[in-house]
Amino acid sequence: MGRLARVAILLLTFLPAPALAQLRSVELYAPRPFGHVIGDTLTLTAEIALDAPFVLDPASLPQPRALDYWLDLRDVRLSDHGIEAGVRRYTLDLVYQTFYAPLEPRRLDIPALALSAVDGTRRVPVQVPAWSFLMSPLREIVGTGPGQALALRPDLPPQPIPMVPAWRGLVAALTVALAALGVLAWQMGWGPFGWRRSRPFARAARAVTSLLAASTDVTSNAYRGALLALHRAFDSTAGKGVFAEDLPAFFAGHPPFGTAEAEVRRLFSASRRAFFGDDTAGALKELPPPELAALARRLRSIERSGA
Amino acid sequence: MNAGRLIILASSAILALSLAAAAWFGGRLVVDHRDNALIASLATGHDLAASPDDPAELRFARLFFLATRDRLDETQPLLNRLATDTDRRLAVAALYDMANARLRIAIDHLGSNRIDPAVPLVRLAKEGYRRALVLDPGFWDAKYNLDVAMRLVRDFPQIDVDGEEMPPEAAKRLWTDLPGLPKGLP
Incomplete structure (x- = not known):
């Protein structure tokens, strides 16, 4: 066993x-x-x-x-x-x-x-x-007061839809929009940014446009004024007076303007005619006002893109 | 493409996007403001129909309006939608308020000794509290009211067959504390 x-x-x-x-x-x-x-x-x-x-x-x-x-x-x-x-x-x-x-x-x-x-x-x-x-x-077995055994906890009342997130989003979106507008204005030379000293061609382009648009039939004075405005822009960009013979040095110092070298040379020869040869009509023929305005815009955009 | 052009394009794109976002937020503020006005007017007792497309807060406000006025039949479709809503907080609140409404009506019935209509209401209320607690196990008010409902139904063991949650001797001790029980003939 x-x-x-x-x-x-x-x-x-x-x-x-x-x-x-x-x-x-x-x-x-x-x-x-x-x-x-x-x-x-x-x-x-x-x-x-x-x-x-x-x-x-x-x-x-x-x-x-x-x-x-x-x-x-x-x-x-x-x-x-x-x-x-x-x-x-x-x-x-x-x-x-x-x-x-x-x-x-x-x-x-x-x-x-x-x-x-x-x-x-x-x-x-x-x-x-x-x-x-x-x-x-959770609770006592026998309530101490009358009706206490069946007293319920209160309801949860409805709450309004919270608006703070939407407000926050709106403020953030407007801030970003303002900042983007600021960057855009700075880059385009709008408003107060147009008078910045570092953008002489932006100022010159505005002057050229207003001078050439002021009179339907372009007078020699307005044309000469436009030429002068561009020359001042060249001067203040280079920091000294720029003449036709200084152009190679100017392009060497400011390479982005080299893309417009041919037009710039035309501008200088036209102004030589207008100011020194006293031949405004010939200058008008060599560089007609629409082309002068186009050149001013072109120079402004070259300057804007980081000359 | 040179740097200047890139900056212009990028800042214009950002400007357009942020303006669109601002418009969207502004539109939402307007809509929310209108819905909050509707919620406030429901709270002050003006009945407004709420469509299924309305935001959950507005549908809950309407549910609360109906539940606190004992119009439970109209509340059920609203509750079904809210309980399956993605907004868990509102689902819990809707289940809890609806269960409270049912339990209050049941207690009224018991107070005037009408037991038969009270029992299914208490059962539905228990179900509602349980569903609310499944979604939010830390919701103390639902725990408390579920406890109240549990004791109510267990005190009628001859009607509620699954009321075995309490030992019979405890039920006897509680018997005298119950509402809606015959206190004896006059």
């Missing part, structure tokens, strides 16, 4: 041994086991370690559902930490929500969870242990 019992014990210890070897451990991390009230969520975390060829069968994971009339399983999250030293580790997060309304502190149980691990042919059970906790009541 004693021998039989020993064999039975040996069998019992040997038979489950292979299954135990494949499941290393299941550790349950739970929140505090007391002081929970109706509607609370409880997150249980199970650390599961399996021997390497085994993986947790995803089909054995529970689906979020109502487990009992008072207990819901809200969320199931499984994260796989991979294999390390022949052991595969998982973290299983189980989020429960309790809707029990106790009259006095009461112990309740979250049932155990049966999962399984597979390695292709074999299947071993993995048991996440049960857990119990104390739930506390």
Whole structure:
């Protein structure tokens, strides 16, 4: 009899041994086991370690559902930490929500969870242990004042739509618009930026346009004034008087203006005729007013693009 | 393309975009201002129909208006839409206010001893509080009122078959505290 019992014990210890070897451990991390009230969520975390060829069968994971009339399983999250030293580790997060309304502190149980691990042919059970906790009541059993037992917490009144985000967005958009307008005006020489000393050709172009547009039939005076305005722009750009023979040095000092070299030479020869040869008509023929205005605009845009 | 032209193009594009954004924000301010005026007039007791396209705040204001005047049948379509809305805060508030309205009516029924119409209302209120708590588990007022509703229904175990949440001896202790129970014949 004693021998039989020993064999039975040996069998019992040997038979489950292979299954135990494949499941290393299941550790349950739970929140505090007391002081929970109706509607609370409880997150249980199970650390599961399996021997390497085994993986947790995803089909054995529970689906979020109502487990009992008072207990819901809200969320199931499984994260796989991979294999390390022949052991595969998982973290299983189980989020429960309790809707029990106790009259006095009461112990309740979250049932155990049966999962399984597979390695292709074999299947071993993995048991996440049960857990119990104390739930506390929210209210006294018998109200002290009349009608207090049925006094409800107040409604949530409707709130106006918050307007602050839209105001903030409007102010930000207008600020950006103002900044962009400033950059644009600076670059185009609009408004106060047009009188900047660093943009003599912008000023000259305005002078040329207004002089040539002032009279329908371009008088020699207006034409000469326009020529003079451009010459002053050349002078103040170079920092000294610029004459036809100084032009190569001017283009060497201000390379972007080199793209308009031919027109600039025409301008200088026309003004030589107008001022020194006293032949305004010839100058008008060599560089007609529309071309003079076009040249002024061209020089202004060359200057603007970073001369 | 040279640097100056690039700066002009970029700043013009930014100017156009920011002006468009400013116009959009300005339009939203005007619309929000109008909707806030409607919400305020609902709060002062003028009924206004709210269409499904209105912003959630306005639909919630209308729901609150109807729920606080016990017009629960008209409230249900509004609640169904708000409860599935992306704005979780308003969904919780709508579920909670609606459950409160049902529970208040149920308590009125119980006060005049009409138990049969009260029980389904309490059950619906419990359902509403539970859905609100699923969305926001830290909502204490919903917990409190759900507790009130739970005790109400459990106190009629012969009607509510799933009212086994409380041990019978506790129910007996609570019996005398209940409203709407016969206090004995005159």
